[in-house]
Amino acid sequence: MGKQTAHHSSETAFVRPKTAQQAVFEALRHEITTGERSPGSVIVQDAVAEKFNVSRIPIREALKRLEAEEYVSYAPHMGYRVTKLTVDELAEVFHLRDVLEAELIRDAMPKVTGEDITQMREAMAEMDEAAKDADLIALGVANRRFHELTFARSSMERTKRIVAQLWNTADAYRPLYAELMDMSKVNTEHVLITEAMAERDTDRVIALNHEHRKRSIDHIREALAE
Incomplete structure (x- = not known):
């Protein structure tokens, strides 16, 4: 029993390093909530990739998550924009x-x-x-x-x-x-x-x-x- 408890505590102490997707998600959310990216502004994935020095894959995943949380919206042929409301x-x-x-x-x-x-x-x-x-x-x-x-x-x-x-x-x-x-x-x-x-x-x-x-x-x- 003692060994199992020790094993469990070492598992809970483990902190997973931040992924590129998580880092991009947090950075974009920060820019949106501070007004750096205003409502309706287009999010150009190539520009984001260059800015944060990451590939487009984590950017796509981060944008999907931001869309699910309603920070951004997607339109075919238009791409992603910061959600704009009347x-x-x-x-x-x-x-x-x-x-x-x-x-x-x-x-x-x-x-x-x-x-x-x-x-x-x-x-x-x-x-x-x-x-x-x-x-x-x-x-x-x-x-x-x-x-x-x-x-x-x-x-x-x-x-x-x-x-x-x-x-x-x-x-x-x-x-x-x-x-x-x-x-x-x-x-x-x-x-x-x-x-x-x-x-x-x-x-x-x-x-x-x-x-x-x-x-x-x-x-x-x-x-x-x-």
Whole structure:
């Protein structure tokens, strides 16, 4: 029995090196979510291959994965582009998130722990630091983590995957409206959501989440109008 245990621990300690496909996937996703590649921009595979000094095979695989996660879209004879949505399509994405996250929050709430609340506060602190450094990427990551913690305890895994895809679809637009966000207002709303979570007030968390998201849609409409 002792030998089996030792063998198991050595297996779990093993860390697989990053593949070329994974490296390209992460690099392209980073460029999309930071606005370096804007919505609708064409992704030229030869140029990507030259930039990252890899063959086209890992690029094709990375692009298929990005397509599955809705960061990019493919059209015959046109190739891959960063997913571009109209204002109405973006509003639909945010509306779907609103509806589905409400269900996830209802399912998660009875299982929420004190540790979840602590992690939400930590995510808020990370957002504060990122805002001071004007680091939009870190800000976006911490913001997403904060919101995912409101429903992390839900057992509705399929719904969580759909919500993750909806987040991905809108990620490319975050740099466009980030400057319009009033961070002090965002922080206040996050504090209120956290307090409602700590009190296990499901309806209040959902209502606050709804108002919070509605403001994001208003910002998107304003940014795209410009």
